[in-house]
Amino acid sequence: MxxxxxxxxxxxxxxxxxxxxxxxxxxxxxxxxxxxxxxxxxxxxxxxxxxxxxxxxxxxxxxxxxxxxxxxxxxxxxxxxxxxxxxxxxxxxxxxxxxxxxxxxxxxxxxxxxxxxxxxxxxxxxxxxxxxxxxxxxxxxxxxxxxxxxxxxxxxxxxxxxxxxxxxxxxxxxxxxxxxxxxxxxxxxxxxxxxxxxxxxxxxxxxxxxxxxxxxxxxxxxxxxxxxxxxxxxxxxxxxxxxxxxxxxxxxxxxxxxxxxxxxxxxxxxxxxxxxxxxxxxxxxxxxxxxxxxxxxxxxxxxxxxxxxxxxxxxFQGLAVPNTTDWKYLNMNYKVVAKIDQDKCTGCGRCYIGCEDTSHQAIDIKSHDDGTNSFEVIDAKCVGCNLCEISCPIEGCIKMEVQDTGLEPMNWTEDPRNPYRDAS
The missing domain is CATH 3.20.20.70 (Aldolase class I)
Known part of the structure; x- marks a missing residue:
């Protein structure tokens, strides 16, 4: 104990x-x-x-x-x-x-x-x-x-x-x-x-x-x-x-x-x-x-x-401290995309509404003859923001999956897109 x-x-x-x-x-x-x-x-x-x-x-x-x-x-x-x-x-x-x-x-x-x-x-x-x-x-x-x-x-x-x-x-x-x-x-x-x-x-x-x-x-x-x-x-x-x-x-x-x-x-x-x-x-x-x-x-x-x-x-005291950092040190090349478990999905559409109205239009809706809808993530548009996962009422229905970008880790202080990179 x-x-x-x-x-x-x-x-x-x-x-x-x-x-x-x-x-x-x-x-x-x-x-x-x-x-x-x-x-x-x-x-x-x-x-x-x-x-x-x-x-x-x-x-x-x-x-x-x-x-x-x-x-x-x-x-x-x-x-x-x-x-x-x-x-x-x-x-x-x-x-x-x-x-x-x-x-x-x-x-x-x-x-x-x-x-x-x-x-x-x-x-x-x-x-x-x-x-x-x-x-x-x-x-x-x-x-x-x-x-x-x-x-x-x-x-x-x-x-x-x-x-x-x-x-x-x-x-x-x-x-x-x-x-x-x-x-x-x-x-x-x-x-x-x-x-x-x-x-x-x-x-x-x-x-x-x-x-x-x-x-x-x-x-x-x-x-x-x-x-x-x-x-x-x-x-x-x-x-x-x-x-x-x-x-x-x-x-x-x-x-x-x-x-x-x-x-x-x-x-x-x-x-x-x-x-x-x-x-x-x-x-x-x-x-x-x-x-x-x-x-x-x-x-x-x-x-x-x-x-x-x-x-x-x-x-375990303090074990999360080393994993807490400033935004500028986060890996810019890390990528996740949402995946919907169709067996768990109830077709409520909350993920679609949130993404379509307020985010990146990365979820496709398909209407079926029986009056139901199904939803699929458009990987190319998904930025991995987590909104769909958060808004989904079914636990485990939507998960964020890590994608292999083939790129080495790079933070904002190293990113060539950062106009203040040298000052960082």
Missing amino acids: ADLSIEFAGIKAPNPFWLASAPPTDKAYNVERAFEAGWGGVVWKTLGEDPAAVNVSSRYSAVFDANGEVSGFNNIELITDRSLEVNLREIEAVKKSWPDRAVVVSLMVQCEEESWKKIVKQVEQTGADGLELNFGCPHGMPERGMGAAVGQVPEYVEMVTRWCKTYSRLPVIVKLTPNITDIRVAARAAKTGGADAVSLINTINSITGIDLDDMVARPIVDGKSTHGGYCGPAVKPIALNMVGEIARDPQTYGLPISGIGGIGNWRDAAEFIALGSGSVQVCTAAMVYGFRIVKEMKSGLSNWMDSKGYESIQD
Whole structure:
């Protein structure tokens, strides 16, 4: 049976599944229930200075898929609205009761050295395993000079990280904002400041929809609304890209990464780990389905690892990183074309419609006397774009087959058609 235990930035945990800093980790009651369910760690909901933040009602909205499941989740909730003293007391009690679980504490205070010095020392006294610096909150807190207002300025990221490393012996994880042009810049700043790890992504600026009767965005607070932080399955592709950017950047290579963003099952977690993450954090899935989802996550990941011969998380961590590159280094002479399995084809025509209307007119339609249609790919016109494979509702009906071009691999920097080849 695969070993799911990890050591992330010096923090040990029985498995890589941690609850992210959010409502599920707001108090001891929640955290203890999470540990009872089997979570390997938590990042305690962000602490701040007293007086505590004041939240509004309502706070959440969502985007749903065709099956009615939550695909995107939006929130305008702020950091903890409980006193610092109460939180610190509960963190200490939980860590004593659960010494084998990772307890990391998220922090956000004014961008002043004394404020950070004071709070990191207070947290250190609780026996917590690490600190996570919240430089990503996109709503409410940036207006006060915190959250994303820090994370979007590399100099601030480096400065605050260095303060925390100066005044605390605990591992420091910097939580990065995705609301930035190049995630690598902030990650580099965190590393320069001495960060032991980074976590990403925090939530994305969003408005999930408009109530067209009352003409106000959701969630609605007395007839008004504001942008919030977007998370859930819809943000996973964005998160994976940003994790991969940091994992393959020469300046941040080797910096531990805690992956966050749309993780709802074991496969999601495995993908983040394959792109370099050493732990994964979950929020939306736990809020929608409850803490017990971690049981399937653990068993699913363990079973998959067994099937692949991976004995530990480290055996496949980062294996996808070398295969992730810049577009200009892809092989221009690699070619695939679509092939339709006529035995599986139901004649729905979705492949034909998509290709004919929006792509390369590479699928031929044949009408039969019985009123049915069949479809064939025109190899000479097919560019291997995958649209037909993606739009086909029958699994395995359309596959992309590799063609032997007889040409040696050649990337765009070597391609004579590239007018800037010499500069590349």
